[in-house]
Amino acid sequence: MEPAKPQPALSATPPESAVSPVAPARPERRTAPRTWETQPVPVLSPHLDDYQSIVGSAVLDELRFLARDLKGKTVKMVNSTAVGGGVAEMLNRLVPMLGELGVVTHWDVITGGNDFFEVTKAFHNALHGNQCELTRHAQEIFLTYSEQNRQRMQFNEDFVVIHDPQPAALIRARQDGPARWVWRCHIDLSNPHPQVWGFLRPFIEQYDAAIVSSQSFARQLSIPQYLFYPCIDPLSEKNKQLEDSFVQKVCDEFGIDRSRPVVTQVSRFDRLKDPLGVVQAFKLAKKYVDCQLVLAGGGASDDPEGAVVLQEVKEAAGSDPDVIILDLPPWCALEINALQQASTLVVQKSIKEGFGLTVTEALWKGKPTIAGAVGGIPNQVIHNLTGALVHSVEGCAYQIRYLLTHPEFAAQLGRNGREHVKENFLMTTNVRRWLLLLQILLRGRAT
Amino acid sequence: MTAATTATLQRTPVKPFYFNTSAHLLRITKYKANTLAELLDAMRASPEDSIFQHTVRTLEEHHFLRAGFSNDFAYWALAACNEPSLAEALASVDVREFTSVAELRARLVQLLEKHLHQDPEIGTRAAEETFYFCAADSVVIPTGFQANTLHEFADGIRRVSVHSIHHHFIEARLRIKLMSNDFSQWLHEDAGLTETARSLNRIDIYTATLEDVREQIVRIVERALA
Numbered sequence: 135m136e137p138a139k140p141q142p143a144l145s146a147t148p149p150e151s152a153v154s155p156v157a158p159a160r161p162e163r164r165t166a167p168r169t170w171e172t173q174p175v176p177v178l179s180p181h182l183d184d185y186q187s188i189v190g191s192a193v194l195d196e197l198r199f200l201a202r203d204l205k206g207k208t209v210k211m212v213n214s215t216a217v218g219g220g221v222a223e224m225l226n227r228l229v230p231m232l233g234e235l236g237v238v239t240h241w242d243v244i245t246g247g248n249d250f251f252e253v254t255k256a257f258h259n260a261l262h263g264n265q266c267e268l269t270r271h272a273q274e275i276f277l278t279y280s281e282q283n284r285q286r287m288q289f290n291e292d293f294v295v296i297h298d299p300q301p302a303a304l305i306r307a308r309q310d311g312p313a314r315w316v317w318r319c320h321i322d323l324s325n326p327h328p329q330v331w332g333f334l335r336p337f338i339e340q341y342d343a344a345i346v347s348s349q350s351f352a353r354q355l356s357i358p359q360y361l362f363y364p365c366i367d368p369l370s371e372k373n374k375q376l377e378d379s380f381v382q383k384v385c386d387e388f389g390i391d392r393s394r395p396v397v398t399q400v401s402r403f404d405r406l407k408d409p410l411g412v413v414q415a416f417k418l419a420k421k422y423v424d425c426q427l428v429l430a431g432g433g434a435s436d437d438p439e440g441a442v443v444l445q446e447v448k449e450a451a452g453s454d455p456d457v458i459i460l461d462l463p464p465w466c467a468l469e470i471n472a473l474q475q476a477s478t479l480v481v482q483k484s485i486k487e488g489f490g491l492t493v494t495e496a497l498w499k500g501k502p503t504i505a506g507a508v509g510g511i512p513n514q515v516i517h518n519l520t521g522a523l524v525h526s527v528e529g530c531a532y533q534i535r536y537l538l539t540h541p542e543f544a545a546q547l548g549r550n551g552r553e554h555v556k557e558n559f560l561m562t563t564n565v566r567r568w569l570l571l572l573q574i575l576l577r578g579r580a581t
Numbered sequence: 582m583t584a585a586t587t588a589t590l591q592r593t594p595v596k597p598f599y600f601n602t603s604a605h606l607l608r609i610t611k612y613k614a615n616t617l618a619e620l621l622d623a624m625r626a627s628p629e630d631s632i633f634q635h636t637v638r639t640l641e642e643h644h645f646l647r648a649g650f651s652n653d654f655a656y657w658a659l660a661a662c663n664e665p666s667l668a669e670a671l672a673s674v675d676v677r678e679f680t681s682v683a684e685l686r687a688r689l690v691q692l693l694e695k696h697l698h699q700d701p702e703i704g705t706r707a708a709e710e711t712f713y714f715c716a717a718d719s720v721v722i723p724t725g726f727q728a729n730t731l732h733e734f735a736d737g738i739r740r741v742s743v744h745s746i747h748h749h750f751i752e753a754r755l756r757i758k759l760m761s762n763d764f765s766q767w768l769h770e771d772a773g774l775t776e777t778a779r780s781l782n783r784i785d786i787y788t789a790t791l792e793d794v795r796e797q798i799v800r801i802v803e804r805a806l807a
Contacts, residue, residue, distance in 0.1 A: 192724065192742035196604060199722045349713035352609040361607040361715060512710065517660060519649050553645035570606040574718050 200569035201235035209239040213297035250279040254300040260327035268329040314575040317341040365564040371467035384472035395425040398477040403443040413450040418531035430460040497551035502544035504533045520551040594772040600726040602745035605717035612714035618704035629682040630716040641747040644791035661708040743791035777805040
């Protein structure tokens with residue numbers, strides 16, 4: 135996972151000539167209130183019992199039982215950043231939850247100069263399949279900083295979990311003893327640059343186990359590889375159940391008419407998310423069904439290509455008042471949540487995707503979801519059972535029409551999708567996976 | 582209710598029923614397939630816990646689906662290979678007809694072989710996505726619920742998770758190597774309710790969610806109590 139980008143200024147950007155003289159009466163479209171221009175104070179992590187109303191007491195009892203044999207054991211998590219990015223966000227929730235279960239978990243962050251993080255960024259991109267020249271100098275920088283971190287840090291815990299490639303060489307700190315070391319890889323390894331992977335692989339194979347986020351990310355390795363799907367926190371601002379009055383307020387702010395169907399895509403203005411394809415699909419569908427399209431995302435203010443894509447999307451939307459384009463800063467989690475909850479359908483028409491957590495979020499909210507059959511999306515969207523998978527603009531348009539005109543079927547997809555997330559992609563499921571893995575490692579069963 | 586049944590209900594079951602559940606961690610194996618021919622090879626060579634994962638365990642992972650999903654092989658044959666007749670054949674394999682994974686594997690292999698024999702070219706056609714063989718490492722967990730009477734048994738069924746229902750009702754036959762399940766075994770052997778035990782075995786798990794299955798079990802047990 136990449137670190138979070140700097141926060142852009144807020145802008146709510148309706149398309150040019152948004153108000154058509156023939157448009158039906160609708161709430162006035164306004165920009166976001168001033169209060170949203172500052173980042174909110176972080177909320178405290180919830181406690182395990184707070185999840186009971188969502189997952190049920192049996193799930194929490196299972197966690198407590200699994201943790202029983204691990205009481206007093208210690209875990210060290212190591213990654214490359216304490217703030218920003220999905221890994222830090224996940225650790226912020228996981229570490230206190232394991233602690234609450236009696237598994238004392240420390241979280242440490244490696245340090246390095248700009249030259250180190252330039253090298254690791256290049257490694258990150260190369261593992262995603264991008265071109266890279268692996269020079270001797272780059273290798274030396276990587277190893278030198280790894281050695282500095284190895285000398286600075288102590289590894290006295292029973293389990294050491296190293297996240298992603300940046301700290302992977304810390305395995306050199308491993309000494310003879312019962313401690314178990316795990317490499318948790320959050321990035322797509324399905325098509326890695328051979329030289330860079332060849333450099334990292336000898337480090338990885340010294341671990342006791344590796345964890346990947348998708349079956350397709352697994353490599354041929356001499357150690358066992360476990361599958362941990364990315365997850366969402368149902369109590370986070372982005373996913374908790376909101377008061378309808380707040381949802382209505384957000385819709386009013388952005389000029390969304392909840393009396394008519396709302397089709398939403400939440401994603402950065404990035405070509406790989408195909409926002410232009412979504413506008414085209416919407417226009418095709420709108421010939422037959424009345425609906426509005428909300429494209430909510432960010433990335434246009436801090437990314438030059440994002441700004442170009444945003445402009446292209448606005449041009450494609452033209453003067454259609456039913457296309458509502460919102461460029462939101464990253465701290466608008468509650469507003470994104472409200473937009474998803476207000477939606478009749480959610481679309482994620484990606485051309486390339488990691489896991490697609492926006493799909494997870496939509497499914498969790500019980501929304502009938504139409505998504506591109508790429509990356510980790512097919513793990514979440516089982517076609518015609520938990521959502522609809524599409525491969526083209528036309529396919530997306532057809533599914534919008536079909537689901538809007540068959541609300542009972544759409545509602546069933548929504549119900550199934552929510553159950554699928556509850557079963558497989560919630561924070562509590564991930565805590566269970568961690569406890570299971572630690573137990574398996576403790577018993578020496580990882581083979 | 583017959584006099585014999587009434588007498589049975591009045592006595593305490595020989596042994597209590599302990600409700601357990603199991604938790605599973607997915608491990609990715611080295612086997613994968615990009616064609617149906619490769620699927621056949623991997624199906625023959627992969628470890629038993631992998632076959633178990635893609636047939637029995639996947640039912641638990643998708644316990645909320647009432648129809649349209651039977652096992653991962655069938656789903657892949659349809660979604661990635663566009664082979665509806667093969668998908669239908671594979672989907673018709675009922676895991677409850679087998680008391681060993683070896684028998685289950687043999688049946689799946691037989692169906693795939695038959696299909697590829699009819700048109701060998703199908704076997705080499707590239708699938709839209711790869712099938713990755715996974716397996717599960719499992720840990721059995723006690724739930725804390727225990728039944729000393731039929732009333733407590735019905736209450737336990739109502740209160741345990743659907744994973745516990747799956748553990749005792751579906752996974753069990755591969756563990757106990759009998760064409761039955763833990764609930765029916767207990768009802769028959771320890772509570773003397775042979776007909777109730779048989780009724781449970783007739784519940785169709787492929788046209789119901791696990792919540793539906795739970796409700797049906799409770800109804801059958803309550804009928805015996807009535």
